[in-house]
Amino acid sequence: MQHSALINVMVKAALRAGRSLKRDLGEIEHLQVSLKGPANFVSLADKRAEEMLYTDLSKARPGYGFLGEEGGTREGTDKSHTWIVDPLDGTTNFLHGIPQFAISIGLQREDTIIAGVVYNPANDELYIAERGKGAFLNDQRLRVAGRRQLNECVIGCGLPHIGRGDHVQFRAEMETLQNKVAGLRRFGAAALDLAFVAAGRLDGFWERNLSPWDVAAGQILVREAGGTISGVEGKDDAVTSGHVVCGNEYVHGELLKILKAASK
Numbered sequence: 001m002q003h004s005a006l007i008n009v010m011v012k013a014a015l016r017a018g019r020s021l022k023r024d025l026g027e028i029e030h031l032q033v034s035l036k037g038p039a040n041f042v043s044l045a046d047k048r049a050e051e052m053l054y055t056d057l058s059k060a061r062p063g064y065g066f067l068g069e070e071g072g073t074r075e076g077t078d079k080s081h082t083w084i085v086d087p088l089d090g091t092t093n094f095l096h097g098i099p100q101f102a103i104s105i106g107l108q109r110e111d112t113i114i115a116g117v118v119y120n121p122a123n124d125e126l127y128i129a130e131r132g133k134g135a136f137l138n139d140q141r142l143r144v145a146g147r148r149q150l151n152e153c154v155i156g157c158g159l160p161h162i163g164r165g166d167h168v169q170f171r172a173e174m175e176t177l178q179n180k181v182a183g184l185r186r187f188g189a190a191a192l193d194l195a196f197v198a199a200g201r202l203d204g205f206w207e208r209n210l211s212p213w214d215v216a217a218g219q220i221l222v223r224e225a226g227g228t229i230s231g232v233e234g235k236d237d238a239v240t241s242g243h244v245v246c247g248n249e250y251v252h253g254e255l256l257k258i259l260k261a262a263s264k
Helices: 005-026 044-060 091-095 167-178 190-198 212-224 249-262
Strands: 033-037 040-043 064-068 072-074 078-089 102-109 112-120 125-130 135-137 154-157 183-185 204-207 228-230 244-247
Touching: 005 044, 005 102, 005 112, 005 125, 040 044, 040 091, 044 064, 044 078, 044 091, 044 102, 064 212, 078 091, 078 190, 078 212, 102 190, 102 212, 112 190, 112 212, 125 190, 125 212, 135 190, 135 212, 154 190, 167 183, 167 249, 190 204, 190 212, 190 244, 204 249, 212 228, 212 244, 228 249, 244 249
Parallel strands: 064 078, 154 183, 154 204
Antiparallel strands: 033 040, 064 072, 078 102, 102 112, 112 125, 125 135, 204 244, 228 244
């Protein structure tokens, strides 16, 4: 199918960086790995992929700002546009040879995410969305799941790990939710979790303490697939708050109620 010039730029950059990550996945035992923090690994593959993305996106759209997980903020002359990029979401999965990781590219205009691409090179699943034009997986239109009975729903989540997140709060939320849903899943790559909600594979998802690059592309995927996404307060923005709750309108509302009850 035909895509806009903007989406073509994003897809081309993601595919090139993805080929590099796929080669490195095959040579996982040879990767040199450094520690960035407790249980938060950064590989040479991660850094190399971000530089490839920066080079390709900057060449195609000179002047746009760039916010990446590894390189931080790189100011551009165009103050209204910023690429928000995670070159390897699911780094721990990647470094253990688990094929659940992705490149995530979001484009922010002023305060609005207008386009997103999430690409898993391990299985060649390419998710794209552009504001007002829908969300797609390998050119197939996406819609969020329509279930309206919480006990039939599978909900994704993020588990706080060593050195990150409020473990007590998460346990309270999980215990409250476990008795109300068909199942909980934790896959370890928030961008793909959000893409799974857009594709109807997960009925909903929540996680706290995320970074903008974890959420930007996934947020527009969910919205363009007909879903609702916010922070945990319900009206706050997931990209800026760092907390995300999403699903169809019903599931989103029910999750907000449950999370609020669990925090009392």
